[in-house]
Amino acid sequence: MRGHTEPDVPLTSRRAVLAAAGTLLGAGCLGLGGDSVHVLSAGSLATTFEDHVGPAFESETGTELRGEYFGTNALIRMVEDRTTVPDVVVSADATLLRDRLAPDWDVTFASNSLGIGYSPDTAFGEALTSGDGPWYDLVTDLDSGEFAIADPDLDPLGYRAVQAFKLAEREHGLDGFRDEVLETAYREPEEPQLMAGVETGSTAAAVVYRNMAIDHDLPFYEFPPAYNFADPSLSDHYATATYTTDEGYTATGRPIVYSATVYEDAASPAAGRDLVQFLADSGQLLVDAGLTVGDTLPTAHGTTPEGITV
Incomplete structure (x- = not known):
């Protein structure tokens, strides 16, 4: 959505308040095994993942999404310090992800305002x-x-x-x-x-x-x-x-673009790749969650592994 939204026309949606912020599930039990995928994500996507992406992804694949949500700078520090070892890292700033973690590849899948x-x-x-x-x-x-x-x-x-x-x-x-x-x-x-x-x-x-x-x-x-x-x-x-x-x-300063990659030490890399592909393929689901998916998205950066088609 472009331009200025008049203040007397509130933008609202159907859901939802997360009862707690930050860590929603203990990191020690995340990403261990093929039936779940551990996501370390920008906090602005907490409801998007918990209420929209997670249920749809589990319904399609049988894999449970288990998420932790923090500011992107903070979660990148956690990865750098190995405070937690996720399967998938999702950043609210694609350039920050590339500058700090230098993944071999990532997929940009949505934007915001x-x-x-x-x-x-x-x-x-x-x-x-x-x-x-x-x-x-x-x-x-x-x-x-x-x-x-x-x-x-x-x-x-x-x-x-x-x-x-x-x-x-x-x-x-x-x-x-x-x-x-x-x-x-x-x-x-x-x-x-x-x-x-x-x-x-x-x-x-x-x-x-x-x-x-x-x-x-x-x-x-x-x-x-x-x-x-x-x-x-x-x-x-x-x-x-x-x-x-x-x-x-x-x-x-740069346009808001969300980006996801599978962490190099992921416990469940296959499930991680499945989730990244799901994000790339689920534009309407993301729009329904309040994000924007323009004509240029999704886009791959770097050399994506087998199983990722954008």
Whole structure:
């Protein structure tokens, strides 16, 4: 979905709140044996995998999907440190996956859009819905901690929020806007909890991907194309905003693209390949979950193994 979503037309869906964030199942029992596949995935896909992909994949193959969900930076650290050994790694930033883990191959299978997920019952939500002011004025009027972003040192969603603030600052002539927002924004370390915080009232709004708001049946205010990271034709423009993590990795602004690969030390590599192929073949299922699958997806990067056809 391209362009700006009017605030009085909330984007909602049929499901669902994950009861817990982060680790959903103990890593020690995951990926051991041919009847399950252990997925270490970006937190923004938690509901997508648990409620959509997992049940459909098990129905088709008889293989249970068992997932853990974290910010992509954090899960890559886990793989690098061998804190967990997954069968499949799924990143919310394909370039980050390639830069940090350097897999021989990966498959990009979906994209997304950045904006604000919010509670319609707060003063902020009412103002945004009624169009009482531009989002950037409404955000700067919030008290400290009422507006949340993912931790940019743990998660592409976090550093994309920071990059979006910078691009919005330029787009709208808002001198110092990025720094002003970051001074008061709460940084959520567990990505799946961003919308849960909005639901419970601990925050009024959060910068999230479109599907995350849909997962929680809450309205979504999509940023304009200039900073929603959804338009591949604006890649050069997005690249003018960067963020350097606390580990020294400099992320350049780029379109949102999800990518999956089978980890080199996977306990169930065949099941992992089956899942990656399933993601590549399940465009409509992913769209139903709130993601975007454009004409250029899926796409293979590198030399894919036997069993992967894109």
